[in-house]
Every structure is written in C-alpha cells, then in structure tokens.
Amino acid sequence: MINGRDNTRNRFTQMMRFLKLRIFHAGDSPHRIALGVALGLFVGWSPALGFHILIVLALSILLRANKLAALASVWITNPFTFVPVYYPSYLLGRKLLLLFGFKSSVSNKPIHELLGEFNLSQFLTGFFHIDFWKGLFTFLWAKGIELWLGCTIIGLLAAVAGYFVTYYLINRHRSANPHRRFSRRHKKT
16 A cells, blocks of 8 residues: 555646746747646546547647647546536536427436446447447437537636646746746757
8 A cells, every 4th residue: 555655746846847947938928928827727528539639739839839838737637537527518508499499309318328338448448439430420410519518618717726826836936936947048959
C-alpha cells in the first residue's frame, strides 16, 4: 500500500513540476496561456467528440493562444469524465428549453439507457468501430439541441473561470519566482 501511495505522490510531483516548468514559465504572456486554457475548457466541454483536438488547435492558432495549455485543458472531457461532463450539461439544456416552452419530441429513455449501460471498457473498445460513431451521432442528432445548449453554457462558464484563475495563478507564481522565469530570448541554442 505504501508503494502505491509513493507512486501516486511521485506522479503528482512530476505533474506539478511539468505544470510549473512548461505552463507557468512558458515564454508566453499570462494572457496567451490563460486564453489557451479557456479555449481548451470551452472546446473540451463541447459534444464534438473526436474533433476536440483539431478544433482547439485551429482556435488557438487563430486567436494566438498557447497551444500546449489549450491541448492540456481540452482533456477535461475523456472516457473517465464523459458522464459527469455531459449529463449535467444535457439536463441544463433540457431545463432551459422547457423553460422557454420548447418540447422535446424524444423521450429521456435513450439517455438513461446510455448512461445506465455506460461501461468504460466498452466505450474504449467501441471508440474505434464505425458502429459506435453511428450510434453516437444518431443519439446526438436526437438529443443534440439540449446537449449543445447545456454544453455551451457550462463550457463558457468554465472557460471564463479558467481564464481568470489561470491568469491569476501565473502572475502570482511568476512574481514569487522571478528568477525561474523561462524566456525564449534567453534560451541557448
């Protein structure tokens, strides 16, 4: 048991070291890094499964955001967080549509079946089969409005919060550790 704790602690230490060296001390401005995190969170929350990385790379190039921060934060949605990210988003979108008088023509039964039968191993193995993607797109077509609306709202909130928190943390860390700041201008070739 102690070995497991040590390995977990060691991985966490390595992750924090990576975060400090590659994100906090990157040769980019705090704005560009925070914008990358915000873009990654927003795109990661979208139900555009399979296209997150392409979308976030295109947006980070277009908006001149830090690509590494965007790619790291887009992984907020992964096979382990699929249900906790998309189900509340769907529920929010559904409530908002009902609040404004839109009725869904499809019952909630398919979403409850999908979540009830969700199995990580089946998700990971099915991910590489065309039948998985056909079923997913059929489901998203039937429930797409509720899901997209909820994901857009929660994704925007997460992006705004992520931007300000990241911006604050980077500025705070850099002012506390000015001697460790990494700059492309001072990098030896």
